[in-house]
Amino acid sequence: MNKQDLVDAVATKTGDSKVATGETIDAVIAAITGELTKGKTVQLIGFGSFSTGARAARVGRNPATGAEIQIPAAKTVKFTAGKAFKDAVNGV
Template sequence: MKTSDLIDQIAQSADRSKTEVRDILDALLAAILAAAKTGENVTLTGFGKFSVRQLGARQGRNPATGESIEIPASRKLAFSAGKGAKDALALPKPPAKKTPAKAPAAKKVAVKAAPPKAAGRKRT
């Protein structure tokens, strides 16, 4: 979705003009960046949190030449989704698998042993 698409959708759902929505969106983004410049976090409850993360200086490689280069320390704006956003994006849980009903256990029948046979031959 592009910025113009977002503005169109908000203007339609909020029954506001596109220029008014564009001004509000620009002000929102400017406020988030102003807070980030001072190192503040911006939390939009239910949606997420914008925060500034510090990246330290590190060694890297130029992929074209393989030469080792120094990457300077920097700051970046990071976004962490809040519970409301995570819940909205969560995939539905598959239905629980039904376990087949177990057949009732068969009753054990006692088997009588045959009388022991006499050892050896029979005499008649």
């Protein structure tokens, strides 16, 4: 499912227009992104939590040449599924 498929599915379920549904989904994504950018956690009860983590700088190897390269430190985004979501996926 891509974003347009999601918009179509939600619009069908809610009866709203596809344009309004697309704007709502964009607003939700922007709100989650904004909070994670600030280093905060977004918790959606029953679905899961989005949070940030840190990956330390490290030395890696270029697979083509075997030369060592420096991989810089980076922030990562983590998603932890909630119990209700896990149960739904597992058919419990």
